[in-house]
Amino acid sequence: MAASKADPSTPQQSPGSAQHTPTQQGSAPQAHSPQGKGRLFGLALAALGIVFGDIGTSPLYSVQTVFALEHNTIPPDSRSILGVISMITWTLVLIVCIKYLTFVMRADNEGEGGILALMALIRHTLKDRKKIRRMALLLGLIGASLFYGDSMITPAISVMSAIEGLSVINPAADQIVLPAAILILTVLFAIQRKGTARIGRAFGPIMTIWFLTLACLGVPWIVRNPQILKALSPHYAALFWIDRPWMAFISMGAVVLTITGTEALYADMGHVGAKPIRLSWFCLVGPALLLDYYGQGAMLLMHPDWIDNPFFRLAPSWGRVPLVLLATMATIIAAQAVISGTFSLSYQASRMGLLPRLSVKHTSKEEGGQIYIPEINWILYCGVLVLIAIFKSSARLATAYGLAVTGTEMLTTTLFLTWARCAWRWPKWAVALLGVIIYSVEATIFSANLLKIASGGWIPLVISAITIVVMTTWRRGTRMVYGQRALAEGPLEDFLDWVRKENPPRVPGLAVYPHPDRVTTPLAMRNNMRFNHVLHEHNVILSIVNENVPHIRHKQRVAVTDLGDPADGISYVECHVGFADSQDVPKALALAYDRLPDLNGLDITKAVYFLSVADVKRGDPTDPDSVAATNKMVGWRKMLYVTMNRNQADRTKVFRTPRVRSVVLGEVVEI
Helix, strand or coil: CCCCCCCCCCCCCECEEEECCCCCCCCCCHCCCCHHHHHHHHHHHHHHHHHCCHCHHHHHHHHHHHHEEEECCCCCEEEEHHHHHHHHHHHHHHHHHHHHHHHHHHCCEEECCCHHHHHHHHHHHHCHHHHHHHHHHHHHHHHHHHHHHHCCHHHHHHHHHHHHHHHCCCHHHHHHHHHHHHHHHHHHHHHHHCCCCHHHHHHHHHHHHHHHHHHHHHHHHHHHHHHHHHHHHHHHHHHHHHCCCCHHHHHHHHHHHHHHCHHHHHHEEEEEEHHHHHHHHHHHHHHHHHHHHHHHHHHHHHHHHHHCCHHHHHHCHHHHHHHHHHHHHHHHHHHHHHHHHHHHHHHHHHHHHCCCCCCCEEEECCCCCEEHHHHHHHHHHHHHHHHHHHHHCHHHHHHHHHHHHHHHHHHHHHHHHHHHCCHHHHHHHHHHHHHHHHHHHHHHHHHHHHHHHHHHHHHHHHHHHHHHHHHHHHHHHHHHHHHHHHHCCCEHHHHHHHHHHCCCCCEEEEEEEEEECCCCHHHHHHHHHHHHHHHHEEEEEEEEEEECCCCCCCCCEEEEEEEHHHCCEEEEEEEEEEECCCHHHHHHHHCCCCHHHHHCCCHHCCEEEEEEEEEEEEECCCCCHHHCCCCCCCCHHHHHHHHHHHCCCHHHHHHHCHHHHEEEEEEEECC
């Protein structure tokens, strides 16, 4: 956003914060590398709470939803039950085990996963493939926006489905489901600002108990009716499609609920690593889920009238109250995982120039993924409350669920196959074979979910569309501002030549200018000279460079670059920070102090910080001299960009500069 020689297609996050793209693929952050079996099992336990909350609570509502579709009733007879359980089994095998755990998680961006990380990996590695880079950007934008669409539904449907277990115990409890869900979610969103470090320590053990409970609930029913084990054969799914093709197609719209959260397996890979996630899935999560689904199927074969809430009916009457409490804790963890994932995705999007500068607060010194973004938190909360008020039950809410999930997964498949072909040089037949297998399942599920649009499926699509508009508007507007600002700043080399030639008046002290790079002159430095006609005796241009790793050691953070002539009193410093490190400019200056001989003897605690700002305004398109007359952005999108630009996070808070010694100088930029 500041340098004329930088790539304008990847705008910077903010003045003073440069964007760094990873240069290696397939190497996880060192902090996440399991060292010994103890470390591996510890991370596997953590993965249970961080990664598997969403998919782990799917048994609460998925089977019930299959047989409770309002307009296309699927009878709970043996053919349907065996067919549905078989489809669930092989959907989990193909999508989770084969697609994500075996293949997609190998495409990591220095240990980080998720659709935006994969998009950035493709765009950085395939620099000479412009069409592919544009395609990756488009798919990444759509995939991220679809994630936002589902991120509002997951907390609502998870918590409501758990509390609805009270209705099995006492039908009169229906009246407290709605207020109880609102209360729990309100408390959950309210405590986000305090961080979840302490609660997070209990997530893994609680989810371990949850998955063991799922298995224990299913096994007795399987023993009573082992006929359900026939569903392990995929031919029962095929028979269901042959005998009842329309019912099978409709049921796929609910089967998708069993794989919600699979994208989290990939997106949260940077938190714990790929091996712990695979270990947790194959040793506990996968078997527990299948045992529970098969238990529900076996029970329905014996009691088809128990379809109102098959999950809670698995438990004996004495165990239902504790099960409701455990399910509620599990769904809170699932909701927390989605909220944290939304924070992480928003943070990535902001660093990639797809969203404005956000008020990111790191809530844990040990775990970089634990962040809090108040703007995103309260937008999510309001959206969740609206959805609860509209749908009022998890069964109705399920009609809005699934379309965005499958859409995101299909986009991830497309990006992965592109990466496998172009970067890994997979042969075409291998790409085609994997694509046919995975697309056949995902496209069928996606098509079935299209039928939900009229009954609620339009909601995540609307949310996704709004998100796409916001991201594309911000990206396009930033590119326009980027170009104009670079013209106003001018090359740094020219400014240095002018200073050496004219030798302008100097004032005592140290001035620090946060700036993205050393290509252009900081806007605040140029305007300080223009309006005050002086320079400080000592000046430091300081760039914050974001690295795609959690932490960078203090000794390795700063690098000082010679600008040619120490006598001009202008130095350049780069400070490299990880995504869990703060963008603390005064701390960066302190780290670089010993490498800047020009500052020897100076009290850097008295430095003055000059922050550059572009005051963006909507220009007059009828004025031929205005830039607004040449750009093609429509008026309402210009207003949207101006509004977002003016409501970005406070620069002094982001860079942690003392307010009493921070000066903001800038330029009016029209779009």
